[in-house]
Amino acid sequence: MSEAAIDAAPERKRGSGVKMVYDLLRDDILDLALLPGSPIDEVQLAERFGMSRTPIREALVRLASEGLVETLPNRSTMVSNIDFLNLHHFFDAITLMYRVTTRLAARARRPEDLQIIRAHQAQFAAAVAAQDALAMISTNREFHAAIAEAARNPYFLNISLRILDDGRRLLRLYYQSFEDRLPQEYVEEHEAIIAAIEARDVELCDRLARAHADQIVRQIQQLFARDHRQDLAL
Amino acid sequence: MSEAAIDAAPERKRGSGVKMVYDLLRDDILDLALLPGSPIDEVQLAERFGMSRTPIREALVRLASEGLVETLPNRSTMVSNIDFLNLHHFFDAITLMYRVTTRLAARARRPEDLQIIRAHQAQFAAAVAAQDALAMISTNREFHAAIAEAARNPYFLNISLRILDDGRRLLRLYYQSFEDRLPQEYVEEHEAIIAAIEARDVELCDRLARAHADQIVRQIQQLFARDHRQDLAL
DNA sequence: TGAATTTTATTTGTCGACAAAAAATAGACA
DNA sequence: TGTCTATTTTTTGTCGACAAATAAAATTCA
Numbered sequence: 155m156s157e158a159a160i161d162a163a164p165e166r167k168r169g170s171g172v173k174m175v176y177d178l179l180r181d182d183i184l185d186l187a188l189l190p191g192s193p194i195d196e197v198q199l200a201e202r203f204g205m206s207r208t209p210i211r212e213a214l215v216r217l218a219s220e221g222l223v224e225t226l227p228n229r230s231t232m233v234s235n236i237d238f239l240n241l242h243h244f245f246d247a248i249t250l251m252y253r254v255t256t257r258l259a260a261r262a263r264r265p266e267d268l269q270i271i272r273a274h275q276a277q278f279a280a281a282v283a284a285q286d287a288l289a290m291i292s293t294n295r296e297f298h299a300a301i302a303e304a305a306r307n308p309y310f311l312n313i314s315l316r317i318l319d320d321g322r323r324l325l326r327l328y329y330q331s332f333e334d335r336l337p338q339e340y341v342e343e344h345e346a347i348i349a350a351i352e353a354r355d356v357e358l359c360d361r362l363a364r365a366h367a368d369q370i371v372r373q374i375q376q377l378f379a380r381d382h383r384q385d386l387a388l
Numbered sequence: 389m390s391e392a393a394i395d396a397a398p399e400r401k402r403g404s405g406v407k408m409v410y411d412l413l414r415d416d417i418l419d420l421a422l423l424p425g426s427p428i429d430e431v432q433l434a435e436r437f438g439m440s441r442t443p444i445r446e447a448l449v450r451l452a453s454e455g456l457v458e459t460l461p462n463r464s465t466m467v468s469n470i471d472f473l474n475l476h477h478f479f480d481a482i483t484l485m486y487r488v489t490t491r492l493a494a495r496a497r498r499p500e501d502l503q504i505i506r507a508h509q510a511q512f513a514a515a516v517a518a519q520d521a522l523a524m525i526s527t528n529r530e531f532h533a534a535i536a537e538a539a540r541n542p543y544f545l546n547i548s549l550r551i552l553d554d555g556r557r558l559l560r561l562y563y564q565s566f567e568d569r570l571p572q573e574y575v576e577e578h579e580a581i582i583a584a585i586e587a588r589d590v591e592l593c594d595r596l597a598r599a600h601a602d603q604i605v606r607q608i609q610q611l612f613a614r615d616h617r618q619d620l621a622l
Numbered sequence: 623t624g625a626a627t628t629t630t631a632t633t634t635g636t637c638g639a640c641a642a643a644a645a646a647t648a649g650a651c652a
Numbered sequence: 653t654g655t656c657t658a659t660t661t662t663t664t665g666t667c668g669a670c671a672a673a674t675a676a677a678a679t680t681c682a
Contacts, residue, residue, distance in 0.1 A: 168635060168672055169461050197663075206637045208442075211665090215446055219453040227403050228643050228664060247543035250488065258480075309481035313547040402642055402665060431633075440667045445635090462634055462673050 171205050176213040183222050183233050184319055185288075186326045190235045194223060220316070236323060241374070244320060249367035251314045252298065256347060256363035258305035260356045267304035268352055274300050275344050282337040287329040290337060295322050297344060301351070321370075328377040343369065405439050410447040417456050417467055418553055419522075420560045424469040428457060454550070470557060475608070478554060483601035485548045486532065490597035492539035494585045501538035502586055508534050509578050516571040521563040524571060529556050531578060535585070555604075562611040577603065 166174075179199075182188040194214065200207045214231055217223045225231040237243075259267070274297040281289035295318045302314040343366045350358040400408075413433075416422040433444045448465055451457045459465040471477075493501070508531040515523035529552045536548040577600045584592040 171636080195663090207664090208636055212445070212449055212635095215449045216453050219450050229645090230663075243541045243543065246492075246541055254484065307477045307480055309477065309547055309551055312550070313543055316546070317543055405666085429633090441634090442666055446665095463675090464633075 166205075171203065171209040172212045172216075175199065175203060175210055176216055179213060179217060180222060183217070184322050184326070186323060188233050190233050193230045193232045195230070222319075236320075236327075238378070241324075241378070244317065244324070245367075245371045245374075247313070248317050248321060249364065249371065251302070251310065251317055252363040252367040253360050255298070255302040255305040255307075255310055255314055256351065256359040257356050258307055258310065259301045260351045260354050260359045262306045263304045263351055263354075267300070268348070271297065271300045271304065271348055271351070275341075275348060278344065279341050282341055288326070291322055291325045291329060294340070295319070301347070304351070324374060328374075339369065340366075400439075405437065405443040406446045406450075409433065409437060409439075409444055410450055413447060413451060414456060417451070418556050418560070420557060422467050424467050424557075427464045427466045429464070456553075470554075470561075472612070475558075475612070478551070478558070479601075479605045479608075481547070482551050482555060483598065483605065485536070485544065485551055486597040486601040487594050489532070489536040489539040489541075489544055489548055490581060490585065490593040491590050492541055492544065493535045494588045494590045494593045496540045497538045497585055497588075501534070502582070505531065505534045505538065505582060505585070509575075509582060512578065513575050516575055522560070525556055525559045525563060528574070529553070535581070538585070558608060562608075573603065574600075 179188070179194070188194070196207050196210050196214070199210045203210070214223060214225065218225050218231065222234055223231050224234050274293060278290065278293040278297050281293050299315060299318055302311045302318075305311065343362065347359065347362050347366065350362055413422070413428070422428070428448065430441050430444050430448070434441045437444070448457060448459065452459050452465065456468055457465050458468050508527060512524065512527040512531050515527050532552055533549060536545045536552075539545065577596065581593065581596050581600065584596055
């Protein structure tokens with residue numbers, strides 16, 4: 155939209171353009187700055203970044219194979235919709251992946267993994283203290299992503315990141331509602347999970363991860379229930 | 389390689405080229421017609437299919453985001469390697485996904501799902517009867533993919549397909565060794581799984597899927613053990 | 623001979639242009 | 653006026669070309 159980007163430094167390193175566009179579009183989609191269903195104009199993006207359509211297209215192809223955008227043949231590509239009708243699939247998947255990655259992290263963790271996990275947890279706690287809902291959402295994602303990394307299984311890591319991204323989009327819809335007592339409970343549950351991973355207590359990790367997933371599932375369900383009542387009131 | 393393709397009909401539908409190249413490369417990679425580590429030449433492919441590099445590149449980007457090829461910046465893209473050192477990650481993942489998808493299929497299955505699953509099982513049984521190892525590998529993949537489809541969870545489906553593809557590549561390495569008694573056991577286990585899904589017996593599905601996964605894990609481990617002995621003998 | 627440096631050749635990433643396909647608009651006809 | 657058809661406009665998919673980056677070859681120098 156802003157013309158500034160056009161005049162700005164056209165000096166870019168060869169190959170960096172795709173990543174730049176990819177990262178920015180991805181963030182915008184996950185933050186709902188680009189709403190589900192909204193079309194993406196290749197030419198407009200090309201002008202905005204001062205590059206040709208080729209790298210833009212490559213970024214879109216990558217986003218498409220991650221399911222973040224959908225491309226109809228010979229027609230415009232648009233931001234993927236959130237499937238509100240089948241949230242139980244998301245709930246099933248996040249519950250299982252929380253459990254599996256936390257269990258595996260308890261087995262495979264190394265000292266540096268715990269450091270990284272603790273760093274993200276500190277940022278999450280800070281976001282909760284600051285009542286910064288957007289920061290809560292993203293740091294919470296990073297916390298669980300770090301656990302999935304520590305689990306070291308590339309298959310589970312891949313699906314976990316995908317689920318966490320969908321969750322980020324989902325929670326972003328309701329970021330206003332995060333000013334109740336729940337976030338503090340999340341902080342404490344995270345601490346318990348870290349301790350269990352450090353103690354290599356696989357069974358405890360399983361129980362804690364399951365309870366943690368149940369917690370977030372219940373919260374999302376409440377948010378949606380509330381939302382539906384509002385819809386009916388109109 | 390063959391010059392015939394160059395002269396062949398240059399009449400293609402707009403947009404079909406990418407899919408054609410993608411499908412062919414994908415099959416070649418999964419069948420090990422393209423060996424892990426071998427480089428992929430864009431120009432050569434472009435000439436072979438009589439198209440420019442643009443659609444070739446798009447196909448390669450798609451394959452890269454599925455992890456089937458790896459692209460180093462400013463350097464050639466090559467077929468991804470199989471990580472033999474960390475096969476336990478594969479074993480963990482396939483065991484869990486067999487269990488989860490079979491369980492969910494028992495709950496979510498519809499009549500048409502069973503038809504599809506049975507069709508693939510029939511093809512698998514035929515491949516076993518014909519002692520056609522390559523057909524066994526691909527039809528076995530389709531059988532489990534059909535179960536994952538019937539489970540109807542897009543997250544689990546996605547990771548299952550990825551795991552099954554890796555398994556196809558892994559088994560393809562040892563397709564010579566399939567002339568022992570194991571395939572017949574697989575046929576019977578598949579039948580038992582189908583019956584359990586039809587009966588909606590979730591717990592039985594879990595046990596059968598786990599046993600089935602254990603079976604294939606054991607077989608792959610044996611194949612690799614045998615292979616290592618051969619290496620040492622040289 | 624062998625290591626370091628320059629030159630050449632190959633390959634990739636990006637660009638601008640063009641044609642096919644679809645959408646939007648205008649026109650014809652009842 | 654409303655519906656169907658023809659025309660224009662917009663947007664996508666593909667192409668050939670070029671320059672940056674890398675690899676390979678040739679040359680220099682110890």
